[in-house]
Amino acid sequence: MSNDIIQQLNNHNIYGYGSAELIKFETQMTTYFSREFKRWRNNKDLPEVHGVSSFEGDIAKKETHAESIEHYNKKFNIYQAFLDKKYMAYTMAYYGATDDEPNTNEAKSLENAQIDKFELIIKRAQIEDGHSILELGCGFGGFSRYLLEKFPNITLTGINPSVVQTAHLRETLLDKNQQTHNNRFNLVQKFFDDITKDDIDFGSYDRVISIGVLEAVTNLDKLFKLISLALKSGGKTFHHFIVSTDTIPQFLSAEDTLMADYFPGGHIWPYDEPKRHNTHLKFIDSWFVNGMNYWRTLDEWHKRFWESIEILYPEYLTLEEVDDWNKYFILCKSMFSPDKGKSYGNGHYLYEKN
Ligand SMILES: C[S@@+](CC[C@H](N)C(=O)[O-])C[C@H]1O[C@@H](n2cnc3c(N)ncnc32)[C@H](O)[C@@H]1O
Numbered sequence: 001m002s003n004d005i006i007q008q009l010n011n012h013n014i015y016g017y018g019s020a021e022l023i024k025f026e027t028q029m030t031t032y033f034s035r036e037f038k039r040w041r042n043n044k045d046l047p048e049v050h051g052v053s054s055f056e057g058d059i060a061k062k063e064t065h066a067e068s069i070e071h072y073n074k075k076f077n078i079y080q081a082f083l084d085k086k087y088m089a090y091t092m093a094y095y096g097a098t099d100d101e102p103n104t105n106e107a108k109s110l111e112n113a114q115i116d117k118f119e120l121i122i123k124r125a126q127i128e129d130g131h132s133i134l135e136l137g138c139g140f141g142g143f144s145r146y147l148l149e150k151f152p153n154i155t156l157t158g159i160n161p162s163v164v165q166t167a168h169l170r171e172t173l174l175d176k177n178q179q180t181h182n183n184r185f186n187l188v189q190k191f192f193d194d195i196t197k198d199d200i201d202f203g204s205y206d207r208v209i210s211i212g213v214l215e216a217v218t219n220l221d222k223l224f225k226l227i228s229l230a231l232k233s234g235g236k237t238f239h240h241f242i243v244s245t246d247t248i249p250q251f252l253s254a255e256d257t258l259m260a261d262y263f264p265g266g267h268i269w270p271y272d273e274p275k276r277h278n279t280h281l282k283f284i285d286s287w288f289v290n291g292m293n294y295w296r297t298l299d300e301w302h303k304r305f306w307e308s309i310e311i312l313y314p315e316y317l318t319l320e321e322v323d324d325w326n327k328y329f330i331l332c333k334s335m336f337s338p339d340k341g342k343s344y345g346n347g348h349y350l351y352e353k354n
Helices: 003-010 020-039 062-068 076-082 110-124 142-150 163-172 220-230 292-307 319-336
Strands: 132-136 155-159 185-188 205-211 231-244 281-289 344-353
Touching: 020 319, 076 163, 076 292, 110 142, 110 231, 110 292, 110 344, 132 142, 142 155, 163 185, 205 220, 220 231, 220 281, 231 281, 292 319, 292 344, 319 344
Parallel strands: 132 155, 132 205, 155 185, 205 231
Antiparallel strands: 231 344, 281 344
């Protein structure tokens, strides 16, 4: 790493991964979140008590659609610098941390931990070769790509409104020269609220999957109705997203925290909230995935971001943007680590068509 660039950034109070300044900042933020989790320990208030409902409104607030995906429309080189090389998954990787054994496997690479997450989801979502799958918010297409490689007879439709991510999907999964995928991937570049039966084949999917998407969804009821229409009889749907163990009132709406700077319109639902949604779909099972898996993923992303800082700054990032990304990694990390990952992690939910 060039000392010149680091010095320039330090002169603007921007410090790199592993620096004493950032470690201090993360410690302070972790202490803050530890206190908040303690303050709300065992609070099982329904979101309605705090003026938020997962049964009302647009699937995701329409007025802020464009802003809500701004975070996924930064320059491609930035994501390429820190995400795992091949699949570019932009969600928690699975390092094997559980509530009984919160230590992550130090020897596991980010690349292998993302594959282990994919495998865990395949198992819990009961995905099989020959299935027709609808992936909601498919990002850079990592999970879809993994399925296409693993299962020769699987077909996929991905929904994603992001211009930057869909440009990558067109190059990797839709490229007609990608013989291996043999036109088995179909892309719908739209927001969920704009989806009609002309975009997806209602009643045709064996599985509807989302990974790291329901944090952006306001009306789970309305989304589940759409999913129910999309599924064929006997079809199942699986969702992986960030949840808090207890109800943390200010997390129910991103606008009440710093998170709105990065994910306007977002929500962190309590672990029990999605289980209340049993009308359009039948709830089958859920699992809590310890937050240390996400802490370790973010730590690895943050490290890789700084290993590429000479490539990124100043060509692709302004000073302010370097500072923003730095704060983003620290803020997210410090939410996952309190209570050894037991208070804040990911929920896995499986439902079937009613
Ligand atoms: C955290 S990323 C996860 C991407 C991918 N599933 C992965 O694991 O890498 C969230 C994804 O949800 C998509 N998304 C967010 N809000 C959406 C909306 N209202 N309609 C459709 N997709 C949305 C974003 O474009 C992005 O691709």
